[in-house]
Amino acid sequence: MRSYAERLAEFAWLLRPIAQRNASLASHSLLGIGGMTDVLVFADSEAELLAALAQAGKLELPVRVFGSLTNCLLPAAPLRGVTILNQMSELYFEDEYRLRVAAGTSAARVARAAVRRGWDGLTWATGLPGTVGGMVVNNAGAFGGTTSDLLLSAEIVSPAGIQTVDAEWFDFQYRSSRLKVHNAAKREIVLWATFQLREGGPAQLQARAAEYKQRRLQTQPPGRSLGCVFANPPGDYAGRLIEAAGLKGERRGDVMISPQHANFFINQGQGTAAEYLELIQLVQTEVRRQFGTELELEIEIV
Ligand SMILES: Cc1cc2nc3c(=O)[nH]c(=O)nc-3n(C[C@H](O)[C@H](O)[C@H](O)COP(=O)(O)OP(=O)(O)OC[C@H]3O[C@@H](n4cnc5c(N)ncnc54)[C@H](O)[C@@H]3O)c2cc1C
Structure with a gap:
């Protein structure tokens, strides 16, 4: 060898x-x-x-x-x-409102194309950072919409070859799927995803997309982040708990808990993974101590 x-x-x-x-x-x-x-x-x-x-x-x-x-x-x-x-980026509008997309395509680009076409279902994703592959693996969602509600099938590749799987195969959970949990070890990679959309009116969809954009601008802090660090616990919001624990604005080195939205950690310059992890630990410890709630990560630590 x-x-x-x-x-x-x-x-x-x-x-x-x-x-x-x-x-x-x-x-x-x-x-x-x-x-x-x-x-x-x-x-x-x-x-x-x-x-x-x-x-x-x-x-x-x-x-x-x-x-x-x-x-x-x-x-x-x-x-x-x-x-x-x-970064494999391709998108096809097929019969019966089926949208077939290469996994490296920007999720926001796909959603905006669907809105322009008047295909309803993905409007919530018009401001979603990341690719369609990440969106499927994470079962991303926003404004009441979720990937698992729309995914019809996917082509995946593994050491065993290429196969087409249906949505059930992914075993979707809130912001998670079997690939999020096992991906590193199993090496199953999403190549293509097909979404089942439905007829909508381009004007209404565009108005809704604009409203979602506005809501993101109002609620999400600008700057370098990974989006929401923690998943919302059942019946509550991670951001609310972190804020109630008095941790907004807390920082370690160059990484800060956003004063605007406590579930966003912002890298203000030369932040490090160690500083980010320290803040995660601080939040989990304080929220557990003050409210008895275990906060689970929504982001993935590689
Ligand atoms: C400002 C901001 C706002 C956000 N808002 C939201 C939101 O509203 N809702 C939400 O759900 N998320 C949100 N996120 C999180 C993020 O945008 C999504 O989870 C996104 O879908 C991740 O896509 P990605 O391509 O960046 O994935 P990556 O971070 O590159 O990867 C995520 C995981 O998917 C795996 N993966 C990626 N592509 C493939 C593939 N083709 N095959 C197999 N595995 C793959 C990776 O190995 C990794 O395990 C936000 C993030 C930011 C920074």
Whole structure:
């Protein structure tokens, strides 16, 4: 068996037009926090994504696939092996209000295209950061809409090959799915998602999208964040509990609990993963101590 360094070098050479050695991940994450990875691949097409996965598999290199990294806290330590950013962006309006989308497509772009077309269902996602792959894995939702309500089927690739699965396969939970829980180990990657939408009026949908945009602007703080850090506990809001615990504006280094929305942690400059994790621990401890509520993470710690 060749050494890890030799296998990495071969991978980077074979994928050289789309692979970077020793790349920093921080600049590719909205939060601006992250260490290095051994090899970073930008997959712009299904062929590139499949080639990168196949080569990593053959060379027995660890591999992780992300979309836009809008929901992941990356470690300061190097991410070993191959990190793939899926940027494969395609979108097809099919019969009977079915929308087939490549997993690397921006979720907001898909939602805006559906609104313009007068297809109802995804309007809530017009301001959603991230890709369709991340949206499916996280069962993203907003303003009463949820991915699992619309997903009809998906094509996934795993070491066993490509298969089409239905929505039940994902075992969707609130802001989670079987891929969020097992993805790293099982290496099942979403290639395509098909959503079942319905007829709507473009003018009404556009008005609703504008209203949602306004609500996001009013409630969500600007700046570098991962969105909501904690999932809402049943019957309550994580942001309300954090605020009631007196933690708004609390900071560790350059990472601060937003004074505008307590469930957003903002990187104000040179924030680190360690500072972010300290704030998570502070919030969980204080909310448990003061209210007896366990706050579960909505973001993913990589
Ligand atoms: C300002 C802000 C506002 C937000 N608002 C909302 C909101 O209103 N509602 C909401 O639900 N979320 C919200 N989020 C969170 C985030 O936008 C969503 O979870 C988004 O869907 C993540 O997509 P991504 O491409 O960035 O995923 P990433 O962060 O890149 O990845 C998330 C997970 O999905 C996996 N993954 C990504 N693509 C694939 C694939 N093709 N196949 C297999 N696994 C894959 C990754 O390995 C990782 O485990 C917000 C985030 C921010 C920063």
